[in-house]
Amino acid sequence: MSSPSPQTKFSAWTLMGIVVGSMVGAGIFSLPQAFGSATGPLGAVIAWTIAGVGMLMVAFVFQTLSERRPDLDAGIYAYAKEGFGDYAGFLSAFGYWSAALLGNVSYFVLIKSTLGLFFPIFGDGNTVVAVMTSSCLLWGMHWLILRGIRQAAALNAVVTAAKLIPIVVFIVLVLLAFKWEAFSSGFWGSGDRTFTAIADQVRRTMLITVFVFVGIEGASVYSRYAKRRSDVGIATVGGFFIVLGLMLAVTLLSYGILSPFELGRLRNPSMAGVLAAAVGPWGAVFVSLGLIISVAGAYLAWVLLAAEILYSASKYETMPRFLSRENSRGVPANALWLTNILVQLFLIVTLFTQYAFTLAVAMTSSMILIPYFFVAAFGVKLSWRATPFRETGRTSGRSEFVQSLLALIYTSGLIYAAGAKHLLLASLLYCPGTVLFYLARREQGKGTFNSWERAAFAILFLSAAAAIFEIANGRLSI
Template structure:
């Protein structure tokens, strides 16, 4: 029997929250402490809060005023800037989705390794086998239907926030203001250059934990009401922002920056263990396993949905538009998880695979986010809506800042992933019999993508980019 149910407001909020609160929340304090002190981290949160809320409001506005653009994150780029940038946005978002799932696989096996030592570290042969079993378990769950998977995601989202709330509430009672303010700006005190560098170091971390803000937009074609898409985006975003800020602050009031940075993953487990004892680490690790499995499920939905919608919109190859009897995007799902399986093997050869994969996933999604913000500016400038124009400008500045803060290495590695997409773009145009010629601007972008990809390869082979 074919699945006909659609997603309501609560399910959409759960998708947004569930996709954002994944592995990153549980390692947030440690990841930020690697490059920044408390003062710079607070500034980073202010910048991120303003920027990500503006981006969320842009998604809300676009979902309401452009309800016909059902695939959101890529269709905004296509509508606003033409087919090549539309394709590139879809390609980058899809890359980010399945690369993020590799990061999830690494951390979930590391957490299981807390209980079963054979998986310790999450980067050995046993971990790859275990992650592969989970990968295909999620795969066949999604094949049963998007609504069924979304329902399970709602349950796991509720389960994952319980340990996080408990962590925040209990750790607040042990908050030490002296530890929080110790070397607040760094050992040398405040200096603009030092603080700016520290703030930059937090940007890909904060972006990683907010990837998924567009989750309701990606699934908007399956929503009961288009107005619920915007509501779910804003409600989910504000809720998660508050949770993240509290996680970071209470952790830095329990341990110094150096202590946090030296902790194994997941940081939250060992912070909680320092506060309440061994059971705290057990509790958090169990919560993390549930959290990642829920986020993994959400991102498998997104990663499969976008190529499917793009194929229906004649942006990706036709065969990706195939559904099974349960209305699940079957070919898109097989391709996506097949690539995840192949790339899981690379965990054996990459130091700190989790950090590398989440940074690469964050970098890959920057272009889709940037183009969505730019489209908001273009759309409202025509309609002369000053409020929405300002929101679009803030979101655009934020996404440009993220590209800068991410650094040249990750930009080059991202282009190494984007450049092969040009071949798929050309193949798709030929498959659909598109006679439109690329504009001079589009040709220039293709050339830039290829040049930067070649530079990336050269930097890798010479050892200047280190994995």
């Protein structure tokens, strides 16, 4: 793969802006309702501790792998292929790309749902008018990105800085209005004060924590643009701690304004309801404006990441060749076109889905779990072999193996927590998506699968068939 010119190289700050911009989007604005409907402050602290440690281990794996294997660009895809073969690489790339699509759909739905607070014609973000205006925004961003990756990344850095301001203001105002009585009265959440009850509450928050951390791999995906390889790790870990601090503050301080029951009944963006309860009606307007800025910036970051992963996978011959074609400005135009055409189709589908935002969030989290699992597994495999660092010459330490193993345990636990429903729905995307892998292999004159890959596809096919059967019989809802 050709290297970008020096003019298109990104600094550590630009890469960190991509990481933070990718993670801080729709998720943070829905945290009070999502956690309030599932647990109280105690469960929230446990959930964020688990998620924080787990995702920190994932961040450390990305940092280690960026130094260990500087030859592997577009990390989240390339690591899976290098460690476990072509089809694993494809599944990782396709899962990441699908998560980006669904995440972008959730952003558009939430923007229009927010406008629906003031203009009923937008409803919950899934009306005809909402879809039409979302489509206009979609293709406007498409035109902007086609003008150049560097210009779009620079705009993302500006938007990232702008969207952090309303979140910080929210934290300050809610902290000033914080009531300890409200926080302590709902400390245990609903249900019994037993380990089993708290564990169940925590489990119900796991997919939410995955959704808000999706994007932690942003710097790794853009590693081929980094000025220095070490910048990738700095941006990943630095971006993680910034976002974790924001998520913790928004979640826990909200319990000091409203009870878990009241939080659970809020309409999204639930941060608006919390601030309105703290400072008055103008707080809802303020948060709503901040959300529109935040989600627009997150969408821009995610579209860049989605197109880049398709482009890189095509360059590595795991996606069809047409996806690696660039326009005169160096933008992977065909990958961008395919991405946004499918976003448009999913937006149309939201017209027929009652809980479009909730489903999009859950499906985004489910689709991203396979890529994260492969990254952690590759980290375990590489550190177990104790391959010397290419840049420093020293061997991997025991701590790197422990970090990778903890990341693998965490991602495996998330797959279990996702539940059968979302895994079956995910297979409905992975199975037909394998057509792209088949086309790529045919272009190269190679057989589609080896023996274990054939078995993996058989499992996907049977899962997809089971999902269709369950949906047809009304036992699985979309």
